[in-house]
Amino acid sequence: MKRLLLACLCAAMLCGFAGAAHAKTLKMALDADPVSLDPHVQLSGGMLQYSHICFDPLVRWAKDGSFEPRLAVSWEQIDPLTTRFHLREGVKFHSGNAFTAKDVAWTLERLKQSQDYKFLFELFGPAKVVDDLTVDIVTTKPYGLVLAMATYIFPMDSAFYSGMDDSGQPKDAIVKTGPSFALTNESGTGPFAVTYREQGVKTVFTRFKDYWDTKSPGNVDEIVLTPIKEEATRVAALLSGDVDFISPVPPQDLERVGAHKDVQLVTMSGTRVITFQLNQKRRPEFADKRVRMAVEYAVNNAGIVDKIMKGFATVAAQQSPAGYAGHNPELAPRFDLDKAKALMKEAGYEKGFTVTMIAPNNRYVNDEKIAQAVAGMLAKINIKVELKTMPKAQYWDEFDAQVADIQMIGWHSDTEDTANFFEYLLMCPNKETGSGQYNSGNYCNPELDALVIAANAEFDTAKRTAMLQQAEKMAYDDAAFVNLHWQNNSWAGRKNHKNLEHILNVMDFPYFGDLVVE
Amino acid sequence: MRPGMQPAARFRSTHTSSNKKNPMFAFIVRRIAQAVMVMLVISVIGFAIKTAVGDPVRDLVGVAVSAEERARLSEELGLNDPLPVQWVRFLGGALQGDLGQSFFFKRPAMEVILRKAPATLELVLAASVIIVLVSIPVGIYAAVRPRAALSRLLMGGSVVGVSIPVFLTAIMLIYVFAIHLGWLPSYGRGETVRLTSWWETGLLTKDGLLHLVLPAISLSSVMLPLFIRLIRAEMKEVLEAEYMKYARAKGLRPWRILLVHGFKNTLLPVITVGGVQLGTMIAFTVLTETVFQWQGMGFIFLEAVERADTSLLVAYLVFVGFMFVVVNTAVDIIYGLVNPMVRITGRK
Numbered sequence: 001m002k003r004l005l006l007a008c009l010c011a012a013m014l015c016g017f018a019g020a021a022h023a024k025t026l027k028m029a030l031d032a033d034p035v036s037l038d039p040h041v042q043l044s045g046g047m048l049q050y051s052h053i054c055f056d057p058l059v060r061w062a063k064d065g066s067f068e069p070r071l072a073v074s075w076e077q078i079d080p081l082t083t084r085f086h087l088r089e090g091v092k093f094h095s096g097n098a099f100t101a102k103d104v105a106w107t108l109e110r111l112k113q114s115q116d117y118k119f120l121f122e123l124f125g126p127a128k129v130v131d132d133l134t135v136d137i138v139t140t141k142p143y144g145l146v147l148a149m150a151t152y153i154f155p156m157d158s159a160f161y162s163g164m165d166d167s168g169q170p171k172d173a174i175v176k177t178g179p180s181f182a183l184t185n186e187s188g189t190g191p192f193a194v195t196y197r198e199q200g201v202k203t204v205f206t207r208f209k210d211y212w213d214t215k216s217p218g219n220v221d222e223i224v225l226t227p228i229k230e231e232a233t234r235v236a237a238l239l240s241g242d243v244d245f246i247s248p249v250p251p252q253d254l255e256r257v258g259a260h261k262d263v264q265l266v267t268m269s270g271t272r273v274i275t276f277q278l279n280q281k282r283r284p285e286f287a288d289k290r291v292r293m294a295v296e297y298a299v300n301n302a303g304i305v306d307k308i309m310k311g312f313a314t315v316a317a318q319q320s321p322a323g324y325a326g327h328n329p330e331l332a333p334r335f336d337l338d339k340a341k342a343l344m345k346e347a348g349y350e351k352g353f354t355v356t357m358i359a360p361n362n363r364y365v366n367d368e369k370i371a372q373a374v375a376g377m378l379a380k381i382n383i384k385v386e387l388k389t390m391p392k393a394q395y396w397d398e399f400d401a402q403v404a405d406i407q408m409i410g411w412h413s414d415t416e417d418t419a420n421f422f423e424y425l426l427m428c429p430n431k432e433t434g435s436g437q438y439n440s441g442n443y444c445n446p447e448l449d450a451l452v453i454a455a456n457a458e459f460d461t462a463k464r465t466a467m468l469q470q471a472e473k474m475a476y477d478d479a480a481f482v483n484l485h486w487q488n489n490s491w492a493g494r495k496n497h498k499n500l501e502h503i504l505n506v507m508d509f510p511y512f513g514d515l516v517v518e
Numbered sequence: 519m520r521p522g523m524q525p526a527a528r529f530r531s532t533h534t535s536s537n538k539k540n541p542m543f544a545f546i547v548r549r550i551a552q553a554v555m556v557m558l559v560i561s562v563i564g565f566a567i568k569t570a571v572g573d574p575v576r577d578l579v580g581v582a583v584s585a586e587e588r589a590r591l592s593e594e595l596g597l598n599d600p601l602p603v604q605w606v607r608f609l610g611g612a613l614q615g616d617l618g619q620s621f622f623f624k625r626p627a628m629e630v631i632l633r634k635a636p637a638t639l640e641l642v643l644a645a646s647v648i649i650v651l652v653s654i655p656v657g658i659y660a661a662v663r664p665r666a667a668l669s670r671l672l673m674g675g676s677v678v679g680v681s682i683p684v685f686l687t688a689i690m691l692i693y694v695f696a697i698h699l700g701w702l703p704s705y706g707r708g709e710t711v712r713l714t715s716w717w718e719t720g721l722l723t724k725d726g727l728l729h730l731v732l733p734a735i736s737l738s739s740v741m742l743p744l745f746i747r748l749i750r751a752e753m754k755e756v757l758e759a760e761y762m763k764y765a766r767a768k769g770l771r772p773w774r775i776l777l778v779h780g781f782k783n784t785l786l787p788v789i790t791v792g793g794v795q796l797g798t799m800i801a802f803t804v805l806t807e808t809v810f811q812w813q814g815m816g817f818i819f820l821e822a823v824e825r826a827d828t829s830l831l832v833a834y835l836v837f838v839g840f841m842f843v844v845v846n847t848a849v850d851i852i853y854g855l856v857n858p859m860v861r862i863t864g865r866k
Contacts (some may be wrong), residue, residue: 017830042580044580081750091543107616116581119582119584176591177594178619178624200623200821226706227811228811230808232692233705233810235691236689237704237705239697240692240703242696362824379600392576393572393573393574393823394570397573397576400585434584437582
């Protein structure tokens with residue numbers, strides 16, 4: 001009896017070891033966890049990261065800026081308003097349901113209902129199901145960004161989300177304020193399915209055994225996501241081995257993390273541009289191009305990147321980062337204090353004036369310090385700045401009310417395209433069309449507006465690129481706003497994460513399904 | 519009668535007499551009324567600061583959502599009504615045990631808090647145990663041997679301890695024990711066991727206990743120096759007392775003299791201060807929990823402030839106000855038990 005027991009115990013232990021050797025768990029700490037399991041309830045980086053774990057888009061961005069087929073294997077434009085997508089065969093949802101064109105049409109319809117996504121899909125009509133594996137996506141006007149938008153179409157399981165839940169609410173309801181079925185249940189086609197979730201504490205993603213992409217080299221069986229908001233704690237958890245992967249890595253710890261023997265650090269120039277807007281309506285001085293130019297020349301943005309961001313940012317002279325259609329390589333950062341002073345003198349403001357400035361203090365990396373530095377730099381051309389900083393929860397109402405003469409804003413283009421920057425930050429504010437919603441500088445140049453609108457309807461990529469580059473040049477020549485930098489992205493994983501750099505990208509949507517852990 | 523026994527003997531005599539139940543009852547009723555008042559006042563304060571914290575709608579939507587959509591959502595959440603109207607609605611709900619719905623968690627605020635409360639209470643409990651286990655021997659030792667090198671070292675150390683902010687202590691502990699030595703985990707609660715639907719305990723697993731060590735030490739570091747100093751001072755006073763000399767003259771064992779005759783008589787001020795400090799300690803968990811990613815009430819409080827989750831914020835304030843009253847009431851009762859010379863208010 002005793003011997004039998006011993007044998008059993010040995011066998012059990014062996015199994016345990018074998019299991020441990022095969023099952024690969026990625027313990028991951030991010031600054032926040034997805035706010036819900038419903039991909040359409042909020043448009044945010046965290047929710048998109050989640051979508052890439054549990055759902056698959058029709059197409060996704062490859063590292064070189066091209067589109068990689070996912071649930072769509074190919075696509076063609078059949079007329080100026082219609083793009084036909086041919087879908088992948090044999091794809092299953094986590095619930096076991098088969099994926100068809102109907103799910104794509106259903107998901108697009110739901111996106112158009114979502115408060116957060118509807119503006120992105122404004123130009124989209126209902127999709128036409130041609131057959132089970134073919135779907136036509138139709139726009140109401142010619143639109144050059146259909147494929148970019150297809151990266152946001154993560155087909156959801158229409159059968160799974162149909163019907164009513166226990167409380168009598170439709171399962172597909174998009175609810176921001178109360179409980180709903182979709183907030184706590186998911187069925188996508190993605191590499192992982194949620195198997196445990198306690199909001200704000202822990203989420204466990206388990207590899208989906210029927211995942212369609214059998215060619216993917218990814219071998220992670222389970223992802224345990226813990227949000228760790230405190231920067232020092234997140235870094236400590238990585239260095240002490242409690243977690244295997246963290247993001248973002250705070251700038252002050254980059255060196256320490258990079259030097260650690262078990263850890264690999266990956267950084268990339270990011271796409272979020274940090275700017276200041278000079279309000280021309282509040283201050284007639286800023287309506288004078290020479291004064292705006294003087295401000296632009298007075299701000300040493302390279303110095304800010306170097307000293308405050310510890311080199312962890314890329315100096316910007318325009319909104320579009322390199323890789324975007326409208327990125328104009330000719331535009332160089334400007335900093336020349338003498339020239340700034342001369343411009344102020346020319347404009348008749350040699351003695352300067354006093355302005356107010358607001359900035360958030362917990363929204364962007366080092367936002368408060370950056371604002372203080374800029375205030376100090378403007379003092380050198382006799383513009384006295386009264387600065388007020390506040391938490392992001394209070395900031396945006398103040399921003400909208402335009403309570404200060406100079407206001408900070410960072411922007412990441414939701415379409416990964418140049419036009420988005422102009423539409424929100426620089427086009428003439430127009431309540432009806434919604435353009436210029438965050439243009440608190442009240443910069444208005446109808447010529448620029450016309451150029452951006454024309455670019456959006458242009459299909460010829462080369463022509464469109466030229467138009468958007470021209471738009472960036474116009475804003476640059478006009479000193480429409482003050483450019484600072486693009487924030488960098490950062491991640492840190494273990495040395496045995498073989499293709500870590502490969503699965504990461506500038507959008508900060510890690511493709512964990514493809515991660516190989518040795 | 520031995521002087522050390524006096525309080526206990528008195529206590530027995532007061533408790534056995536039959537007409538003493540009413541004052542206790544009156545005392546408790548009075549305290550409940552007090553608790554209600556405190557919670558009302560706190561809810562008013564909570565509503566007054568609510569708008570200053572920010573707009574919860576901003577946190578619910580992406581940046582590009584139009585002003586009209588936000589206004590609609592705000593209306594749906596009842597945030598456009600005047601504050602007094604919102605407060606009355608809140609009171610109406612509170613009477614039925616509903617403290618509102620957390621905007622972020624999309625669940626009743628009370629449920630969110632109750633689910634996080636065990637984590638905080640376990641942490642405070644562990645920290646209290648450390649305080650008791652360390653401060654009593656150290657305090658007594660420092661009183662008995664005030665000139666010993668070790669005493670001076672401990673007292674000096676406690677000055678340093680009290681002057682370092684708790685988050686710095688926490689980060690130093692993480693650096694030394696988690697990163698450098700790799701002995702203890704750096705964050706979180708580790709493996710927990712579900713006791714009831716809302717109580718997950720970390721006290722029953724080895725992993726959970728290991729995770730508890732660093733947060734409990736850093737939380738106790740706030741109060742430890744205070745208690746060491748208090749016990750030492752009280753003990754020094756007691757050591758001079760006549761009955762101590764008498765006990766020594768009687769030839770009792772030294773440890774018995776110190777603990778039974780000496781230490782027992784220092785308890786009164788220690789309990790008084792302890793009761794007040796227990797509340798403060800719950801407040802200090804905000805910092806400790808944030809650094810250690812300890813998923814308790816303090817942690818979600820700070821997050822609620824950042825997310826402008828104002829309904830959760832108000833519910834937390836009211837709940838903590840209630841806890842303060844409960845703790846203070848309990849201390850007053852214990853106080854009366856230890857020393858009946860202090861009469862419970864409400865007694866004629």
